């Protein structure tokens with residue numbers, strides 16, 4: 001799996017504006033804004049299919065989002081291979097959060 005840790009390169013965060021987004025029209029999709037329009041984020045992990053980055057208003061320390069790099073607004077849109085890959089990336093990131101010394105009581109996926 002090709003990957004890179006861009007955390008040292010990026011200094012910005014992403015915030016969802018709340019504007020409506022459809023499956024057919026990704027123009028208001030905050031994630032497509034990152035991958036297709038090059039909007040900056042603080043990237044934690046990235047490969048050719050999946051990205052993990054810090055959110056602007058984290059619920060807890062270590063709050064990151066794990067998303068596909070294609071416009072797939074609904075979880076059910078993921079094919080089995082991509083869904084599996086996303087979960088494996090989330091598992092690795094969860095392990096890294098545990099190992100980095102960040103004080104977190106647990107890891108939640110939602």
Ligand SMILES: [Zn+2]
Nearest residue numbers: 026029032071
């Ligand atoms: Zn999108």
